[in-house]
Amino acid sequence: MRILGVSGSLRESSFNTSLLRAAAEAAPDGVELERWDGIGELPLYDEDLDGDDAPESVRRLREAWSAADAILFATPEYNGSVPGGLKNAIDWASRPKLEAVLRNKPVAVVGASTGQFGALWAQQDLKRILGIAGARVVGTEIPVSRADERFDNDGRLLDGELFEQLRLHLTTLAAEAVAAEARIAA
Numbered sequence: 001m002r003i004l005g006v007s008g009s010l011r012e013s014s015f016n017t018s019l020l021r022a023a024a025e026a027a028p029d030g031v032e033l034e035r036w037d038g039i040g041e042l043p044l045y046d047e048d049l050d051g052d053d054a055p056e057s058v059r060r061l062r063e064a065w066s067a068a069d070a071i072l073f074a075t076p077e078y079n080g081s082v083p084g085g086l087k088n089a090i091d092w093a094s095r096p097k098l099e100a101v102l103r104n105k106p107v108a109v110v111g112a113s114t115g116q117f118g119a120l121w122a123q124q125d126l127k128r129i130l131g132i133a134g135a136r137v138v139g140t141e142i143p144v145s146r147a148d149e150r151f152d153n154d155g156r157l158l159d160g161e162l163f164e165q166l167r168l169h170l171t172t173l174a175a176e177a178v179a180a181e182a183r184i185a186a
């Protein structure tokens with residue numbers, strides 16, 4: 001089972017990217033979490049660019065997201081919502097509508113912010129956006145507040161309870177991916 005981890009932050013020392021690294025370590029047996037970091041290469045969504053000869057970066061996005069059994073998104077919160085770059089990637093992944101790579105794709109969200117609400121609004125918005133794009137959104141939000149206190153200087157997670165929450169989250173996501181596969185096979 002291959003789950004793709006997509007961080008909504010482009011920042012080198014991003015807490016959300018660190019959260020995905022922790023999730024990769026927390027993954028249950030049989031589940032591999034691999035990070036995808038192509039968000040910064042994508043052009044702004046433009047219907048005129050979207051067709052059989054879509055930009056190379058968009059083709060790579062669609063191939064990678066399509067090949068994954070499921071996707072775990074880790075989002076920061078920018079001004080109360082999802083960062084524009086992540087929304088842009090989802091817009092590309094939501095078209096063409098009937099063959100979109102997000103259609104029926106099992107997805108889950110987590111989020112970290114340095115504030116006290118742990119990117120909760122961003123995660124709620126992200127779940128709504130992913131649902132509208134046709135994905136199968138599983139699990140609840142995991143708000144990681146005061147992210148600057150949760151990781152050591154090397155970006156390693158210090159919070160054992162959160163580590164277990166990540167493991168449970170991935171277990172739920174993997175189970176949905178198995179169920180989705182069974183529905184396709186039936």
Ligand SMILES: Cc1cc2nc3c(=O)[nH]c(=O)nc-3n(C[C@H](O)[C@H](O)[C@H](O)COP(=O)(O)O)c2cc1C
Nearest residue numbers: 009011014015016017076077078079080113114115
């Ligand atoms: C443009 C911008 C807007 C932000 N808005 C919020 C916000 O609305 N809520 C919040 O909790 N943190 C906000 N923050 C702080 C982020 O939570 C913090 O920078 C966090 O570390 C970003 O995630 P990252 O470490 O994965 O890059 C904002 C940061 C930036 C740069």
